[in-house]
Amino acid sequence: MQYYGYVPRKYALTNFMQQDKSIIDQVAGECLLGRARKLNRMLTRIYDDQLRPFGLKASQLNLLVVVAKIGPIRRIDIGKRLHLDPSTLTRNLKIMLTNGWVEEIVSGEDGRGLPLSVTAKGRDLLNQIGPSWRKAQHRAQQLIGDEGAAFLLGLDGK
Amino acid sequence: MQYYGYVPRKYALTNFMQQDKSIIDQVAGECLLGRARKLNRMLTRIYDDQLRPFGLKASQLNLLVVVAKIGPIRRIDIGKRLHLDPSTLTRNLKIMLTNGWVEEIVSGEDGRGLPLSVTAKGRDLLNQIGPSWRKAQHRAQQLIGDEGAAFLLGLDGK
DNA sequence: AGTATATATTTGTATATGCAATATTATGGC
């Protein structure tokens, strides 16, 4: 193709500027949420595969651990830590109450719901999953690399 | 406390080794999945807030964009790209078919389901959400920083 | 052509997630 002294704007722009890149190409190529959600699915599968024999979902593990470490803790405070909606917690915890991994603590402090603690059964379960969790953690680390792991672990305060 | 020449093993170990850290402390402090899931929730909220006026969920956006960019494309191939289970795609796409954003293309190639393409309505929707998506993308970038964004965008092949 | 195997999709079931609205209890002002 010959050069006539006129360069269409979309081709004159460097990729960095991207004003003329279609929204489809932009989202497909750059959407941070899309990557985060895909990563979430990939990692969830890795941990779920390891935890399946114990009847514990990967998502439940992190909830159980917060209760075990911080409890007795109210739903609202779990939600603040994990960025989880209270309504989600009501439902997710119901399953874990049914399974006997956590229990409500009667304290007489606040009638608007009882704080939660881990049970002996829940603590036993956590003590059993150690090797499996570490295997998953190792695979996850290999998948995302050192930078990925450092980034995720550094997210804490945010 | 006096020093008697004996240091309990758990305190003699540096944090790096962690052999004696309880599983609770390990998962609470290091679980990559926990961070990834929390990040996912935080980012999803950012994009959902921006896209809500358009009746489009953040999760649907990335699906729509793949169909728009690559389509006609079969469910199985969408799944490979986005690491999504086929059964999830059947259900998620049903909503988008109902909304008229995508359509099935009759090609006579393979009777095991028809590939999907974006509709004019779907393309219009994508053209409308540009500024809102960019706003969310900007906030997400601010939240996770340059390193975080570079990491997520570099995940592609994996 | 006919059968066995492989591939693509859907259905049943269960959990995860969030918004809006509701219910319930706490708290502060009078």
Next chain:
DNA sequence: GCCATAATATTGCATATACAAATATATACT
């Protein structure tokens, strides 16, 4: 003590997600 407001939890509704099993079609082998 009573009422308005705030904080906590739950319920109704909708979407997201995956595993296992069932279904339907395609392909390969004989």
